[in-house]
Amino acid sequence: MTEQTQIVLPPHPRGFHLVTHFIEDAIVLPETGVLHIFIRHTSAGLTINENADPTVQSDLEASFNHIVKENEPFYRHTYEGPDDMPAHIKSSMVGSSLSIPITNGRLNLGTWQGIYLCEFRNHGGSRKLVLTIVS
Amino acid sequence: MTEQTQIVLPPHPRGFHLVTHFIEDAIVLPETGVLHIFIRHTSAGLTINENADPTVQSDLEASFNHIVKENEPFYRHTYEGPDDMPAHIKSSMVGSSLSIPITNGRLNLGTWQGIYLCEFRNHGGSRKLVLTIVS
Amino acid sequence: MTEQTQIVLPPHPRGFHLVTHFIEDAIVLPETGVLHIFIRHTSAGLTINENADPTVQSDLEASFNHIVKENEPFYRHTYEGPDDMPAHIKSSMVGSSLSIPITNGRLNLGTWQGIYLCEFRNHGGSRKLVLTIVS
Numbered sequence: 001m002t003e004q005t006q007i008v009l010p011p012h013p014r015g016f017h018l019v020t021h022f023i024e025d026a027i028v029l030p031e032t033g034v035l036h037i038f039i040r041h042t043s044a045g046l047t048i049n050e051n052a053d054p055t056v057q058s059d060l061e062a063s064f065n066h067i068v069k070e071n072e073p074f075y076r077h078t079y080e081g082p083d084d085m086p087a088h089i090k091s092s093m094v095g096s097s098l099s100i101p102i103t104n105g106r107l108n109l110g111t112w113q114g115i116y117l118c119e120f121r122n123h124g125g126s127r128k129l130v131l132t133i134v135s
Numbered sequence: 136m137t138e139q140t141q142i143v144l145p146p147h148p149r150g151f152h153l154v155t156h157f158i159e160d161a162i163v164l165p166e167t168g169v170l171h172i173f174i175r176h177t178s179a180g181l182t183i184n185e186n187a188d189p190t191v192q193s194d195l196e197a198s199f200n201h202i203v204k205e206n207e208p209f210y211r212h213t214y215e216g217p218d219d220m221p222a223h224i225k226s227s228m229v230g231s232s233l234s235i236p237i238t239n240g241r242l243n244l245g246t247w248q249g250i251y252l253c254e255f256r257n258h259g260g261s262r263k264l265v266l267t268i269v270s
Numbered sequence: 271m272t273e274q275t276q277i278v279l280p281p282h283p284r285g286f287h288l289v290t291h292f293i294e295d296a297i298v299l300p301e302t303g304v305l306h307i308f309i310r311h312t313s314a315g316l317t318i319n320e321n322a323d324p325t326v327q328s329d330l331e332a333s334f335n336h337i338v339k340e341n342e343p344f345y346r347h348t349y350e351g352p353d354d355m356p357a358h359i360k361s362s363m364v365g366s367s368l369s370i371p372i373t374n375g376r377l378n379l380g381t382w383q384g385i386y387l388c389e390f391r392n393h394g395g396s397r398k399l400v401l402t403i404v405s
Contacts, residue, residue, distance in 0.1 A: 038243070039245075040248065042245070047362040049312050049361065049362055050358055059346055059355050063359045064359075067202060067337060068198065072201065074201070076194055077191045089195060089198045094362050096182075096248070099308070101274060101308050101400040110310030130236040130238065137405055139302050139373060141373075171369055173371050174380075175380030175381075177318065177319050177320045209332045211328060220326070227317040227319055227330065227388075228364070232368070265373065267302075267371045269303075269404050
């Protein structure tokens, strides 16, 4: 059985942002299953990472900027600004979807795991997510 | 309920290639669910990215080549050619599978999203995909 | 229908380790479906890669260390040791979950594909996995 809903995340500045609460507030979970989360954009992504220390979030942002630099001389897709092509590359690195097990009616995340919106554009605007529960 | 089919993508040259149409032509979608796509190879990958501008595709290829270089002095797995070990690394970066929500009988991709085969070998040959629909 | 079980992988040293047998020994597979594997940690990951040549495993370890370096001057999350922040970054790169098709009662992996635990900490200890079968 699958249930599905779509939500819109409000605009976030460029960076890695915990959005677990937006997801949990939007759905009623079954006892057992898998929650699939999909972002309908190609310059943002979704990931799971450490949910407690804000320096993890700023270090993730700094690190992806270091690994995927702006203004590389070989970029040809440049007309949407210096943050655009790096955003596409990063989105393929972290991925466009997450699948999280549901156990005893709750997301079975580890103690330190949170759901992140990876906003790779300087001004990405609101972002649409599709949430599908398979049970 | 799950339905499954296997398809073979024809050989593609090294690079990032839109293959959405190969997938859509191979399956009949239910009203609601998730499509899971799996590539049965370790030197190619699957990703979702921008579906309109060909320079995104060439920039993705150039960028992954820049981040994961050939002929690194620390590579020991070299007997299959200089493109082989980088292909394995890139495949772990982009991943071997995609999960895409199905809504109203269609893949619920964003306007600018397409499904990519990431062919990381110079001559990778045809590539086998397993498509599983969960509904 | 979903079935779910949780397993604990014994401690592995830092590196890329084939763990396919731990997974297969823990579950009974249906004829057709998808196996979802989730790791409940943010400094380790899961990936699929080449299952035969041990130099692929050591080259993956060397390559991710090269791309995501320790002791970058911009890291601020440093109090858990030099291997900690790189572990978080790498885990977002390879991902926290895998989805593998089940066909004819078996994992439908390619000939050369194996399931890897990516242990990014020097002393990560045992690691908890949640296995969910959707069929």
